[in-house]
Amino acid sequence: MSRFFPHAAYAEDQPLAKTILTTHVLTRAFQASSLGGAGVGLSLLTLRRLNVLSPRISPLPAYLMILRSTGTGAVLALGILSVGLPIRMSGREAIEWQDRSWRLRGNKGQTELDDWTYAGMAAAAAAVASKVKGLGWRGAVGGIGAGSVVGILSYMGWRYGVKGGKFEEDDTP
Template sequence: MASFFPHAQRAEDQRYAHSILTVQSLLRGFTIGPVIALTPFSIKTIQNTYRRNQPLSADQLRAGIIRSGARGVAIGTTINAFLLVCRMWGKDESAWKDRSWSLLANKRQRLEDLWCLGSAGLGAGAAMGAGWDWVLSWAQLGI
């Protein structure tokens, strides 16, 4: 994200503080939501496999993973947006600037942002390259 937003020398001079924190919060919700949502799906799938002694087919497993991941994206992004509002409600402009400046100054955070955005770009490219048949098959999942 540091390549999209300018990083000031001092926190007081940081521009686009609200945008930086909002994008950061939504991106984190987008990435952590599916991880949290896939955990119960994985546990349920393992339990059902051992109880029935019959594993899920590849189509059932793929549909369940996509459905759980999509729900996780929606829920994680919504929760993080709500938490951002709760956390920053009533804070002055200097608090926003300080937090956004700290995010842009953190080297590990910048690397994580590059990995997340690069992976999202590759995923979007793969989705577009798969054609309309792939897109229409998503509509049958009932997400």
């Protein structure tokens, strides 16, 4: 997201502030709720395997059950935050939108996280594209949500595992 939006020298000059902040909030909502939905799916699967839930309640294969709950969580959070963000930011001055967006655009870690997130989502979208009929819309959205979570985990492994949490400019005295 953020590499494709301009970054002004000063916050008060930041163009597309509402678009940048909205994109950021909805992306993070999608990711967080995908992770939560996957947790719900895994919990249901565990309860089913422990015979607490009858297998007849959810006869779906395990992967589809997890993907569907991931997709449901993602769509619910997108809906809630699509309404919640405008409510939270209502009555705010333009400079408040611009400042938040400007800080997001100026954050190297956030920019890199966005790159990994969208790469994970794109790879997952390509993977589920041929299986949409078998997955249904909830499974397809869940697959993309799972891809965003894989993107986050990959970013964390790269930035904090391989790179030690430092950016190249931080190494210079």
